[in-house]
Amino acid sequence: MAALAHVVVIGGGATGAGVAHDLALRGLRVTLLERGELTSGTTGRHHGLLHSGGRYAVGDREAGIECIRENQILRRIAPGSFEENGGLFVALTDEDMDHLNPFLDACEACGIPATVHKAETARQLEPGLNPEVKVAVEVPDATVDPMRLVLRFFATARRNGADLRTFTEVTGLACTARTVSGVLARDLVTERDYEIAADLVVNAAGPWSGQIGQMAGVTVPMQLSPGVLLAVRGRFCARVLNRLHSSADGDIIVPQRGLSVVGTTSWVVDEPDVPPVPAGHVARMYAEGSKLVPAIAAAERRAAWSAVRPLVGGGAASTGRELSRTFQCFDHKQTEGVEGLVTIVGGKATTLRAMAETAADVVCAKLGIDAACQTAQTVLAPHGAYYTERGERYDHD
Amino acid sequence: MTTTEQAPGQTRRIRISRRRPGAGRARVDEFDVAAGPDTTLLDALREIRSHQDRSLTLRYSCCHASCGTCGMRANGREVLACVTPLASLGSGPIAVEPLANARVEHDLVVDMRDLYESLEPTGRPLIRQDEELGGQEEPGPTFARYEDCLECGLCVSACPIAGSDSAYLGPAALAAAWRSVQEPRGADPSDVLAWVDDEQGCWRCHASFECTEVCPSGVDPAGAVMALRRELTRRKIDQITRRGRQRR
Numbered sequence: 001m002a003a004l005a006h007v008v009v010i011g012g013g014a015t016g017a018g019v020a021h022d023l024a025l026r027g028l029r030v031t032l033l034e035r036g037e038l039t040s041g042t043t044g045r046h047h048g049l050l051h052s053g054g055r056y057a058v059g060d061r062e063a064g065i066e067c068i069r070e071n072q073i074l075r076r077i078a079p080g081s082f083e084e085n086g087g088l089f090v091a092l093t094d095e096d097m098d099h100l101n102p103f104l105d106a107c108e109a110c111g112i113p114a115t116v117h118k119a120e121t122a123r124q125l126e127p128g129l130n131p132e133v134k135v136a137v138e139v140p141d142a143t144v145d146p147m148r149l150v151l152r153f154f155a156t157a158r159r160n161g162a163d164l165r166t167f168t169e170v171t172g173l174a175c176t177a178r179t180v181s182g183v184l185a186r187d188l189v190t191e192r193d194y195e196i197a198a199d200l201v202v203n204a205a206g207p208w209s210g211q212i213g214q215m216a217g218v219t220v221p222m223q224l225s226p227g228v229l230l231a232v233r234g235r236f237c238a239r240v241l242n243r244l245h246s247s248a249d250g251d252i253i254v255p256q257r258g259l260s261v262v263g264t265t266s267w268v269v270d271e272p273d274v275p276p277v278p279a280g281h282v283a284r285m286y287a288e289g290s291k292l293v294p295a296i297a298a299a300e301r302r303a304a305w306s307a308v309r310p311l312v313g314g315g316a317a318s319t320g321r322e323l324s325r326t327f328q329c330f331d332h333k334q335t336e337g338v339e340g341l342v343t344i345v346g347g348k349a350t351t352l353r354a355m356a357e358t359a360a361d362v363v364c365a366k367l368g369i370d371a372a373c374q375t376a377q378t379v380l381a382p383h384g385a386y387y388t389e390r391g392e393r394y395d396h397d
Numbered sequence: 398m399t400t401t402e403q404a405p406g407q408t409r410r411i412r413i414s415r416r417r418p419g420a421g422r423a424r425v426d427e428f429d430v431a432a433g434p435d436t437t438l439l440d441a442l443r444e445i446r447s448h449q450d451r452s453l454t455l456r457y458s459c460c461h462a463s464c465g466t467c468g469m470r471a472n473g474r475e476v477l478a479c480v481t482p483l484a485s486l487g488s489g490p491i492a493v494e495p496l497a498n499a500r501v502e503h504d505l506v507v508d509m510r511d512l513y514e515s516l517e518p519t520g521r522p523l524i525r526q527d528e529e530l531g532g533q534e535e536p537g538p539t540f541a542r543y544e545d546c547l548e549c550g551l552c553v554s555a556c557p558i559a560g561s562d563s564a565y566l567g568p569a570a571l572a573a574a575w576r577s578v579q580e581p582r583g584a585d586p587s588d589v590l591a592w593v594d595d596e597q598g599c600w601r602c603h604a605s606f607e608c609t610e611v612c613p614s615g616v617d618p619a620g621a622v623m624a625l626r627r628e629l630t631r632r633k634i635d636q637i638t639r640r641g642r643q644r645r
Binding site for chain 1: 418435437440443444446447451452454455456457458459460461462463464469478480502505508509510512513514516517521524527534540541542544545547548572614615625627
């Protein structure tokens with residue numbers, strides 16, 4: 001019976017959350033495995049920016065269109081989860097001004113609402129802004145709490161029957177005759193190894209997707225591109241501030257709670273665990289961030305960390321900035337003749353719902369299930385429900 | 398570790414309280430990690446988990462004191478591991494334990510259910526009005542912004558009353574309750590006030606201010622408790638005065 005099809009989702013980040021929620025809503029049986037706490041990989045460490053799409057509008061139109069569409073959907077399905085602050089793209093130099101018209105044209109082409117503010121208005125709106133500001137374009141960016149938004153997807157998925165297993169590491173895939181038929185898992189708490197049979201496995205492991213693919217002998221064309229972020233104490237702007245130029249280092253400041261988060265850098269690494277935080281990158285965040293908001297220069301460092309973007313694409317990327325921020329779903333039957341395994345990779349936290357819809361469409365088509373996506377119309381449970389509705393897992397006494 | 402460009406630092410010994418279901422008391426495991434000047438406790442624990450013992454369990458997410466998941470005790474003090482440099486924890490071995498006044502699930506992971514359940518009756522504000530930025534001559538539009546409370550549980554762990562009496566509402570819930578009263582946004586705060594006006598509510602606090610000391614986000618739960626008491630007292634006096642006037 002198709003309605004009882006069992007899908008195992010690997011990875012408890014934004015991608016896995018979206019996929020588990022979407023498949024559970026379509027009536028499938030879902031088990032999700034995460035080797036740590038939920039959102040302990042790239043998801044929790046992102047900038048906290050709900051993209052309007054403005055950042056990608058000029059150079060990566062597909063990602064720009066995805067962002068504005070999902071931005072509007074997320075505000076509907078996760079009310080109360082965003083600082084409704086908006087964002088400014090700020091021109092500071094003549095060179096920045098050359099980007100103004102292409103930027104406005106690209107926003108229009110992507111459907112991103114954009115309002116131009118003269119320098120004087122921009123300084124009134126954001127008194128902390130560099131007084132050299134020449135013009136600022138307002139777009140519907142917002143601040144988002146990366147963990148709490150994603151917990152809402154998990155809480156809702158569980159209400160719809162999904163089994164979420166944290167601290168459970170995937171040690172292998174059960175493969176016979178080029179077909180993946182299940183997952184070998186280790187409960188890190190009880191140190192028990194077991195196998196879970198699956199009608200289909202979804203690889204949503206973010207920067208670890210390549211390692212999961214290798215377990216089935218398939219290659220996931222992706223690059224691991226870390227970025228360093230700096231949080232300083234103090235809220236130096238009300239809106240998200242972006243530099244109006246081609247994407248570069250340290251050109252976004254996101255206010256979040258009592259902090260301002262400056263990011264980011266971009267380079268390419270081979271290994272996703274514990275990405276480094278080079279001291280020079282932190283200095284660059286201070287230098288570039290204080291061009292947008294001079295007070296950043298003297299602000300107290302609260303934390304510096306790095307997050308690994310799992311970007312779609314192969315070849316010899318040098319900084320990662322040349323790769324698209326869009327996402328891709330791979331049916332490994334199509335790519336390398338391996339049945340039973342689908343990988344969804346790339347994208348942004350902002351596009352997590354769309355990524356999940358794409359992956360769930362592929363899953364349902366492969367399993368012969370005729371069920372439409374309902375996630376764009378389904379309001380999510382509050383984030384606290386993730387904790388208050390958890391069942392007992394371990395018996396201590 | 399945190400930086401690749403720094404001079405090789407010292408080695409620090411970390412003693413971690415480990416607990417497994419069915420194993421009774423916690424045991425202590427020791428690990429040595431290389432530490433630079435900026436290495437945080439969370440960096441060290443992630444390093445242990447990645448390269449020394451994959452079975453070490455802990456919670457973390459944002460790495461910059463915004464999500465509130467990596468609360469624990471280091472040398473007996475409540476901290477968020479992600480913003481606690483090893484260098485701030487003395488020069489000897491560092492004792493790492495889970496938060497107190499919460500049920501330990503395994504190792505450094507505690508059950509957050511009690512905390513979240515205690516926040517529910519407050520309406521658990523997540524979004525609040527932004528304060529106006531300084532230097533602005535004419536006030537601009539007011540935005541919604543996140544509450545400062547990270548729901549991390551450090552205040553509950555540090556609270557001496559919560560340690561001796563689990564019926565006490567506790568500093569996190571009382572701080573959230575005060576936010577609902579302080580900024581009701583059209584709602585009637587009477588229910589929340591009635592809920593905290595109890596011997597296990599805001600009157601139970603002994604004003605040790607441990608909660609405010611350990612709060613990583615400047616929430617000041619002890620100040621919130623005092624504010625709730627003032628508000629309740631004010632309302633009671635108002636009520637008595639009004640009754641007195643009606644009688645006359």
